[in-house]
Structure formats: C-alpha cells, structure tokens
Amino acid sequence: MNSRPLTEFIDRLTSWRIPWAEVMVIHRNETVFRYRSGYSSLEEETPIEEGRIFNIYSMTKIMTCVAALRLVEQGKLLLNDPLSAYLPEYTEMNVRKRLPEGKVAIEKAKRPVRVRDLFTMTAGFSYDIGSPSVQEVVERTEGKVPTRAFAEALAKEPLLFEPGTRWNYSLCHDVLGALVEVVDGRRFSTYIRDEITGPLGMHDTCFDLSDEQQSRLIPQYEYNDKLGRPVRKDGNGYRIGTEFESGGAGLLSTVSDYALFLNALTNKGTSPDGVRILSPAMVDLMRTDQLTERMQGDYSWEQLTGYGYGLGVRTHVSKARSGSLSPLGEFGWSGAAGCMAIIDPDSRLTVMYAQHLLNNQEPYVHPRLRNIVYASL
Known part of the structure; x- marks a missing residue:
C-alpha cells in the first residue's frame, strides 16, 4: 500500500482544525496501514497514543443492528413483525x-x-x-x-x-x-458483551467505563469559528440517563477494539479467529438497500450521495453518483464526533477512522478519506 497520500491527508486534517485523527486499514485480515496525528489534549499538547478511548456515537448503531439481526437469525424476530x-x-x-x-x-x-x-x-x-x-x-x-x-x-x-x-x-x-x-431477556449491555464484544476480544468497548478506562478517555472538542480554534466540550449529550444504554449513540471504544468488530463484518460475519457474529447471508441482507424512491429523497446528506440505506448502514449503490472508488456494496456508518467505518467484504477491506471533534467536517473528510484509501491499495 502506498501510505504517503493517506499520511499527508491525516496530517493536513490535524494542521487544519481537527485536534486528533487516526486511521487503521486492514486488508485480507492484515493491518497494512496505521497512522495517528495530533494531540489527545490540546491544552497540554499531549501526543496521541495507542489505547485512547473515545465516543463512537452513531457508529454504535452498526453493533446494535448486528445484535438485533442475530435474533432474526435465531427466529426470535422477523423483520416484518409488528x-x-x-x-x-x-x-x-x-x-x-x-x-x-x-x-x-x-x-x-x-x-x-x-x-x-x-x-x-x-x-x-x-x-x-x-x-x-x-x-x-x-x-x-x-x-x-x-x-x-x-x-x-x-x-x-x-x-x-x-x-x-x-x-x-x-x-x-x-x-x-x-x-x-x-x-x-438480558440487559442490552450484557447481551452486547456476551454475544459480540466478549467473544471478539473487544475489552475496551462498552457503555460504562471502569476507573482505568476513564483514565484513557480522550478529551473531546468542538471547533469555535469565532476563536479560530477547538474548545473543550466533553460528555455525550445523547446519554440522557445513567442506566440508558443508547443503541443509537452510547458506546465508547478504541480504534483497535472497534476494528475487530468491523473486520468480522468484512469477513461476512466471522472473525479471523473463527468467532461468528452473523451469517454471510445476513451480512448481505444488512448491506442491501432498503429505500424506496420516496425515501431516497429524504436521504439527502451530501456525503451519502450515491449511497442507499440498508439495515442500519449506508450501502454503496451508484458509482456514477457517489464518485467513490469503493465497489458497490461497500457499507458502514459514522459518528457525531467524526469517526467512520468502511466495511468492504468484496475487497476484503476494513477501515476504522477516528477523531473527537463534534462539528466534525464529515462531508469534507469522509469521501476524501475513502478515495485516498482505495487509490492507495
């Protein structure tokens, strides 16, 4: 993999307005690129290091949908049930x-x-x-x-x-x-731990942090245009209760941890170690566009042009409209502070991108990042 364009792009982001950015690229179950740039704490100018925990916000949705689709596979639910x-x-x-x-x-x-x-x-x-x-x-x-x-x-x-x-x-x-x-019958977090994160060896993905994990939680920022710099803004505004395990935006994780989950989906539901979280048939259904023509008009975010929406994930449906170098069927989602997942079973490619900036510049960052990755392979 030609790493220079991706390295330069990440450095450009952190010299612009994003305090910290990191990307991990896994191809055929091998990490072919890993790079991080910027500061975990701008105030203390602390360089970013491995193992820092951050809010993944809406990238929680991918795991929530996988959790529920497991129940569909087991016949405990049907999609068409009321x-x-x-x-x-x-x-x-x-x-x-x-x-x-x-x-x-x-x-x-x-x-x-x-x-x-x-x-x-x-x-x-x-x-x-x-x-x-x-x-x-x-x-x-x-x-x-x-x-x-x-x-x-x-x-x-x-x-x-x-x-x-x-x-x-x-x-x-x-x-x-x-x-x-x-x-x-189990609490949502318990189900997630027992059925997904535990078997995959994801020890830093959870709704509630231990004291040790709390010490690794990275500061969160929001860019202030008047001041011309990011300002500290910690916390998760979607966590409206101490016992509320938000399936939409509640998980915290690390780059290495969440990449394990994403890569299992890239492998059609089974990790390289043989841990199966979904069947290949269900992964394919998950990334099948579910939008009618009327719904497509509602699904109009700039960075999702050329994408449909499957069972909780964006899914690539038109190269002509997207301008994306990824193949049709590439899927994933993103989070409010700017993280993004690329899951591509056909290319056997997984990308975990992370940052911690609330006004996240997603329409600028994500399409460019995707094209740079594919062009560099």
Missing part, C-alpha cells in the same frame, strides 16, 4: 398530519410500526431527546432512564409520518436496543 408484538406500548400510535390550510392534526396511525422500520429509520420517530415524554421519564426515574423505560416513553410521542413511508434519521436504534432486551 413492533407491538414485543413492545405493546407501540400497539396504537399517533401521527402528525399537516392539513391543507397548514394546521397540524394528531391522528391515529393507519400503519403499524414494524421491526424493519427500526433498522431502516422508517418508523416515523424524530431525534428529539428533549421531547415532553422523554423529559418526563428522566424526571420520573430520577435520571436513570433504563433503556426499556426510554422506549416506553418514546411511544407516547406522535410520529412524524406513517410508518414505513419515509426515511428520517432518528431514535429508531435506541428503541431497537430495548427490543433486544425484551426478546433476549
């Missing part, structure tokens, strides 16, 4: 309807929320963690908000549209975590 078969609070849902004169009415939903709607972001939820019902459960549980209680609270909020008709990035995967709890 969600209410497992979470009865979703039996009768309300939906906001905009009337011709511009007023908004609350009506009974005509379609049920189905399990597949949680995977595909088509349930009709928003991403409003400040909604009245969510705030009520925060107060009622005295700041604990167990994952199951969160799902019960969200069911009280009117949907933005009829389930299964549109796409909207939302709290779907947080409800999916609660669904795993109900169907399996």
Whole structure:
C-alpha cells in the first residue's frame, strides 16, 4: 500500500482544525496501514497514543443492528413483525398530519410500526431527546432512564409520518436496543458483551467505563469559528440517563477494539479467529438497500450521495453518483464526533477512522478519506 497520500491527508486534517485523527486499514485480515496525528489534549499538547478511548456515537448503531439481526437469525424476530408484538406500548400510535390550510392534526396511525422500520429509520420517530415524554421519564426515574423505560416513553410521542413511508434519521436504534432486551431477556449491555464484544476480544468497548478506562478517555472538542480554534466540550449529550444504554449513540471504544468488530463484518460475519457474529447471508441482507424512491429523497446528506440505506448502514449503490472508488456494496456508518467505518467484504477491506471533534467536517473528510484509501491499495 502506498501510505504517503493517506499520511499527508491525516496530517493536513490535524494542521487544519481537527485536534486528533487516526486511521487503521486492514486488508485480507492484515493491518497494512496505521497512522495517528495530533494531540489527545490540546491544552497540554499531549501526543496521541495507542489505547485512547473515545465516543463512537452513531457508529454504535452498526453493533446494535448486528445484535438485533442475530435474533432474526435465531427466529426470535422477523423483520416484518409488528413492533407491538414485543413492545405493546407501540400497539396504537399517533401521527402528525399537516392539513391543507397548514394546521397540524394528531391522528391515529393507519400503519403499524414494524421491526424493519427500526433498522431502516422508517418508523416515523424524530431525534428529539428533549421531547415532553422523554423529559418526563428522566424526571420520573430520577435520571436513570433504563433503556426499556426510554422506549416506553418514546411511544407516547406522535410520529412524524406513517410508518414505513419515509426515511428520517432518528431514535429508531435506541428503541431497537430495548427490543433486544425484551426478546433476549438480558440487559442490552450484557447481551452486547456476551454475544459480540466478549467473544471478539473487544475489552475496551462498552457503555460504562471502569476507573482505568476513564483514565484513557480522550478529551473531546468542538471547533469555535469565532476563536479560530477547538474548545473543550466533553460528555455525550445523547446519554440522557445513567442506566440508558443508547443503541443509537452510547458506546465508547478504541480504534483497535472497534476494528475487530468491523473486520468480522468484512469477513461476512466471522472473525479471523473463527468467532461468528452473523451469517454471510445476513451480512448481505444488512448491506442491501432498503429505500424506496420516496425515501431516497429524504436521504439527502451530501456525503451519502450515491449511497442507499440498508439495515442500519449506508450501502454503496451508484458509482456514477457517489464518485467513490469503493465497489458497490461497500457499507458502514459514522459518528457525531467524526469517526467512520468502511466495511468492504468484496475487497476484503476494513477501515476504522477516528477523531473527537463534534462539528466534525464529515462531508469534507469522509469521501476524501475513502478515495485516498482505495487509490492507495
């Protein structure tokens, strides 16, 4: 692999506005490139080192979907099941309807929320963690908000549209975590540990850190345009309760740790050591585009041009529109502070990119990073 273009790109990012950037490239189960640049602490000018822990935010969603798809493989769930078969609070849902004169009415939903709607972001939820019902459960549980209680609270909020008709990035995967709890019987974090992270040897991927892990948590920043520099902004705003295990944005990890999980998916669900977390058939279904033409219009983020949306992941569907050098079927997702996963079973390529900047410059960084990696192979 020609490493120079990728090294220069990472250095350019950290000399620009991103305090720390790191990339790990695995090809055919061998690490062919690993590079990090910048500071873990800008204030102390501490060089970034191995083993630092950071918020992966929405890259949690990939693992949450894998956790739930395992239950589908075991026949404990079907994608077309009504969600209410497992979470009865979703039996009768309300939906906001905009009337011709511009007023908004609350009506009974005509379609049920189905399990597949949680995977595909088509349930009709928003991403409003400040909604009245969510705030009520925060107060009622005295700041604990167990994952199951969160799902019960969200069911009280009117949907933005009829389930299964549109796409909207939302709290779907947080409800999916609660669904795993109900169907399996274990706490969501316990299920994740027992079925995925433990068997894969991922010792630094979790919702709650030990004291030792806390000492390795890297500072988080947000770029301040007025000051012309990043400013410290620690914490995870999506963690609304001490017992809330957010399937959408709650995990913390390291570059090396999460790469183990991603590479297992690159290998069609089985790690190089033989640990199977999904079947090849399910990995292929996961990366199959689920969007209708109407939904594709909602899925309009600049950096996702030429991509569809599978069961919780972006998936490459058009080279002509994306301008991406990756093959069709390359898939993955990203996180609020800028990390990104590239999972490519056909090329047997895994890329784990990490940074910790909240206004993350994703439309600039991610498409360029992807093309540089593929051009360098």
